[in-house]
Amino acid sequence: MSKFNRTRLPATSPVKASRGGTTHEGGPGHARDTKSELFLLAVANMVGEQTFYEAANERDARFRTLVGEVALTDSAWLTRMIGWLRNDAGMRTASVVAAAEAVMARLCASLDGGNRQLIDAALRRADEPGELLAYWTGRYGRGIPKPVKRGIGDAVRRLYDERSLAKYDSGTFRFGDVLELTHPKPASAEQGDLFKHAIDRRHGRDEQVPASLKVLRARAELLALPVAERRGLFSRPDAVERLRAAGMTWESVAGWLQGPLDAQVWEALIPSMGYFALLRNLRNFDAAGVSDEVAERVAERLVSGTAGSRVLPMRYLSAYRAVTSDRWAQPLSKALDASLANVPSLGGRTLILVDRSGSMFYSSSERSQLTYADTAAVFGTALALRAQKADLVEFGSTHRRVEVGRGDSVLKTVARFTSLGGTETAAAVRAHYRRHDRVVIVTDEQVWPGGRGADPTHQVPAKVPVYTWNLVGYRQGHGPSGTANRHAFGGLSDQGFAMIPLLERDRDAPWPF
Numbered sequence: 135m136s137k138f139n140r141t142r143l144p145a146t147s148p149v150k151a152s153r154g155g156t157t158h159e160g161g162p163g164h165a166r167d168t169k170s171e172l173f174l175l176a177v178a179n180m181v182g183e184q185t186f187y188e189a190a191n192e193r194d195a196r197f198r199t200l201v202g203e204v205a206l207t208d209s210a211w212l213t214r215m216i217g218w219l220r221n222d223a224g225m226r227t228a229s230v231v232a233a234a235e236a237v238m239a240r241l242c243a244s245l246d247g248g249n250r251q252l253i254d255a256a257l258r259r260a261d262e263p264g265e266l267l268a269y270w271t272g273r274y275g276r277g278i279p280k281p282v283k284r285g286i287g288d289a290v291r292r293l294y295d296e297r298s299l300a301k302y303d304s305g306t307f308r309f310g311d312v313l314e315l316t317h318p319k320p321a322s323a324e325q326g327d328l329f330k331h332a333i334d335r336r337h338g339r340d341e342q343v344p345a346s347l348k349v350l351r352a353r354a355e356l357l358a359l360p361v362a363e364r365r366g367l368f369s370r371p372d373a374v375e376r377l378r379a380a381g382m383t384w385e386s387v388a389g390w391l392q393g394p395l396d397a398q399v400w401e402a403l404i405p406s407m408g409y410f411a412l413l414r415n416l417r418n419f420d421a422a423g424v425s426d427e428v429a430e431r432v433a434e435r436l437v438s439g440t441a442g443s444r445v446l447p448m449r450y451l452s453a454y455r456a457v458t459s460d461r462w463a464q465p466l467s468k469a470l471d472a473s474l475a476n477v478p479s480l481g482g483r484t485l486i487l488v489d490r491s492g493s494m495f496y497s498s499s500e501r502s503q504l505t506y507a508d509t510a511a512v513f514g515t516a517l518a519l520r521a522q523k524a525d526l527v528e529f530g531s532t533h534r535r536v537e538v539g540r541g542d543s544v545l546k547t548v549a550r551f552t553s554l555g556g557t558e559t560a561a562a563v564r565a566h567y568r569r570h571d572r573v574v575i576v577t578d579e580q581v582w583p584g585g586r587g588a589d590p591t592h593q594v595p596a597k598v599p600v601y602t603w604n605l606v607g608y609r610q611g612h613g614p615s616g617t618a619n620r621h622a623f624g625g626l627s628d629q630g631f632a633m634i635p636l637l638e639r640d641r642d643a644p645w646p647f
Contacts, residue, residue: 147633147643149174149623150616155609158187158493159557161581161588163610169211170616172200173645175607176219177625181227183500185606186493187580194231196609201232202239209248211645212236217255218647223625224446229256230266234273234282241279253285260298263289264307267315278315287318294325296349299332300381310336352380357390364391368398378406384415397423404428409443412436413453420459433465440472446626447473447512452504454545467543474516474544476628478635482571484521488514489577491530491557494605498626506605508548509626510576513603515547517574517631525570529562530554531582557581559590559612567594572634576603579612589613591620601634 149170155163166174179197184190204212212232220229233256237249257263263286270282290312303309309332320326327344334340343351356376359367367373377387384403388395395403400422404412412432419429450470454463494507511528518524518538526536528551538547559581567573573594579602581588591600591613602615604624615622621637623630633643 145637145640145642146618147616147621147623147637148645149621151611151614151622153614156583157580157610157612158608159580160583161557161612162583164589164612164614165610166615168200168203169208170622171607171609172197172204173215174604174622174624175200176215176228176232177223177225177627178498178605178607179225179228180499181231183498185498185608186496186578187608197228197231198235201235205236205239205252206243206245209236209240209245209252213248213252213255214647215645216252220256220258221444222629222646223627224444226259226262227265230262230269232256233285234266234270237279237281237285238274241281249279249281250285250288253282254288257286257289257293259302260293260295260309261302261305263293263312263316264302264305264309267307267312268305283316286312287316290316290318291321291325294328294332296328296347297381299328300350300353300386301383303332303335308332308336310334349379349381352376353382356380356382361392365393365399368402373402374405377402383407384411395422397425400424401428404432409435409439410445410449413445413449416453416457416459416462420457426461429461433462436465437468437472440469441475443473445473447516447628448504448509448626451508451512451545451548452502455503463545467545470512470544471516474513474628477513477516477520477631480517480521480524480572480634482522483569484517484524485527485563485567485570485573486514486518486521486524487527487529487533487559487562487566487573487575487577488536488551489530489557489559489575490528490551490554491578491580492553492555493557493578493580495553506578507551507553509605511548511551512544513628513631514574514576515544516628519544519547525566525568527562527566528552528554529559531556531558533558533562533565535566560588560593563590563593570598572598572638573600574603574634575600575612576605577612578606578608579604579610580608581612599634599637603630 151164151166154165157163175197181194182190216229216232219225233252236252240249299309313329313333320329324346327346331340331344343354400419401424447470450466454466488510490507494510495505497505518526526538527533528536532554536550557580594600599619602622604622614620623633629646636643
């Protein structure tokens with residue numbers, strides 16, 4: 135038998151779905167296996183937030199159930215997914231919930247081994263150990279199992295330092311509470327001083343800051359200044375360095391000054407502000423009258439720092455819509471384009487369909503004005519701009535082409551999209567497919583019933599790949615996936631698109647973790 139000269143089976147992808155059930159609109163549905171359903175829900179789940187078709191409590195219960203099922207059958211896979219979900223997909227709350235629910239499911243089944251690692255995988259910022267404890271005690275009471283304590287302790291050793299104590303020591307579970315509940319061994323003598331100081335601070339015994347904690351000592355000096363003298367600091371040549379040395383964030387300075395942040399204050403804060411803090415304060419910079427020279431430096435950082443920021447692409451659209459000054463339009467456009475680095479440049483002809491039905495015009499979070507329709511437009515446009523030749527189409531109960539030119543930006547093109555009612559995906563595919571090399575559909579997959587073939591993937595010849603990008607994570611999909619030339623992926627970042635060139639090189643696409 136030949137070992138090498140054999141017919142190759144078509145490449146496959148990890149999200150599996152086959153015919154069974156109906157969509158929320160009553161159209162023919164395709165049910166996913168447990169891991170696939172969990173993955174698509176996890177990468178879109180803001181926790182505690184309702185969507186168009188699912189109430190928050192129903193959605194959260196489905197998430198917990200799926201996590202518990204996978205935790206009992208493949209905890210190693212789940213640990214990798216949680217770590218990826220937190221680090222690469224940027225889903226903080228979903229990671230915390232998944233880790234806690236996975237460990238509880240395993241403890242109830244008397245399963246040992248790996249529970250500590252599940253907890254540690256979810257925690258990547260210093261406020262998250264307290265967040266996990268608050269979630270656990272809110273659902274399961276004050277008893278904290280040893281694996282949970284040890285996993286949190288592992289994270290604390292990585293995450294707790296002077297600056298994090300200055301920034302995040304608040305809430306029901308402060309740093310001192312976390313330390314007293316989990317008893318982590320400090321990684322160094324300096325961290326030991328920090329741990330003791332955090333506990334003393336929690337109990338009102340922190341009059342003297344240890345000499346080894348230089349940031350907190352510098353901060354204590356600033357806090358000791360009389361309120362009337364504090365604004366005078368910003369006239370000094372060393373203001374920027376003193377604020378940086380004391381770990382003073384813009385939020386802490388706002389409370390410390392007990393008054394407005396004017397241009398002079400912002401200009402002293404900007405050099406030490408993090409990337410996301412800059413992005414969310416552009417409108418405040420304009421309102422305070424920050425100089426053009428400083429604004430130019432902010433703009434340069436927005437563009438150059440995109441790769442390491444881990445800011446989701448949608449944040450740039452949100453910032454763009456929030457600002458009133460034209461000086462941020464170009465840097466935000468460039469930063470958005472740079473944040474879409476994983477969107478591939480596809481050869482040949484690509485048909486891209488963007489769902490603009492009513493259910494897509496629902497915010498992913500109460501704190502955001504952006505909708506799933508916005509997300510779909512951003513990623514559909516990005517794919518069209520990178521492709522060798524693309525037809526970009528928006529669809530709902532009707533459908534129309536969206537013009538996109540080579541010199542256009544994502545932000546400029548997104549403004550051309552409209553709202554189009556229902557979800558007749560198959561009709562849109564049928565009307566616009568013209569022997570394209572591939573079809574990409576960005577959608578929530580909740581197709582309407584009826585029509586000539588409600589499965590939109592069935593409108594395309596079997597030899598042509600159809601890629602569905604699911605943005606919301608509902609249980610039922612609109613077509614098969616994980617089979618030859620029919621694939622699904624999802625989430626609010628651009629990483630899923632990396633599967634397309636992999637599959638088209640006849641390589642199986644694994645999970646991204």
